[in-house]
Amino acid sequence: MLNTQKLSSGVRSGNIRSLAKAITLIESRNPDHAKEATDLLDDLLPDSGNSIRIGISGVPGVGKSTFIEALGMNLIQAGHKIAILAVDPSSQLTGGSILGDKTRMEELAREHNAFIRPSPSSDTLGGVARKTRETMLLCEAAGYDIIIVETVGVGQSEIAVASMVDFFLLLQLANAGDELQGIKKGVMEIADAILINKAEGENRPRAELARQQYDNALHLLKPKSNNWQVPALLCSALHNQGVDAVWQTVLDFMTTMKQTDEFDEKRRLQATDWMWTLVMDNLKDLFLQDKNVASLIDQVQTGVNSGTTTPSAAARRLLGAFRRH
16 A cells, blocks of 8 residues: 555655656556545645646647757756656657657756656547646646646647646747648637747748748737737747747736736636546546446447448447446
């Protein structure tokens, strides 16, 4: 039996081994660990919530790792403790990108006040997001005051990350005249700032043009908040130019949100969303583990695949089996 009180004390003291052990516990799929994980989270909840939570997404090759390392090193030098978490729903297929990120963020990975953690593999994006939220809570209890949640940028993961952070930053490149047509409008609508990276050397004029185009497009979109106009920014993460301005934008955003009470309201909505995510995930587990349902799944799935049964009829049959208790 795990001593959760001792483990939570270790997390509170900032002990890395205790934090890693706590994260392993909440990621465990062993049903016997569920109660211990819940007890641990309940115990640490009062010590959480004191960080700035930042979501970062961007197309492949945009320089996310370089930017996160530059931002992270600047923040550590300013006295912050930073945790970097990854939401990667493609990890089961690709092996994930965070291990590559750790090798690319070599300088940051060596820092005592930086903690880099991949998302657990999971059957669903919701499962990944749930564990990331709980990991975030543990990191906050361990004294990390800035949490960066990175997503690989595949649509659904961006929405999931936006629902768990205070500030969502979208990184873009300026390497084509039609970049505005290629960007997903839904992602633009959840961003709190757009950042054009690699604005250096010969690419600088193109980056300036792209920034202006994004700025114009952002003024046409309905803002998420009446108190915040989403900015389009430039930076060269490679040369650490414009990175401090991005951080200042985050601070300005946080000040504005707290002055208008939007910050507290957003955190309340996130907590409610988290609760319902847990309810739906647990209901799905109960459903799939039910012996009546489990005995029918292969049969109805074969019928749907062969076209002899409609998906709606198959769903009704499975739900009917679940209700027979």
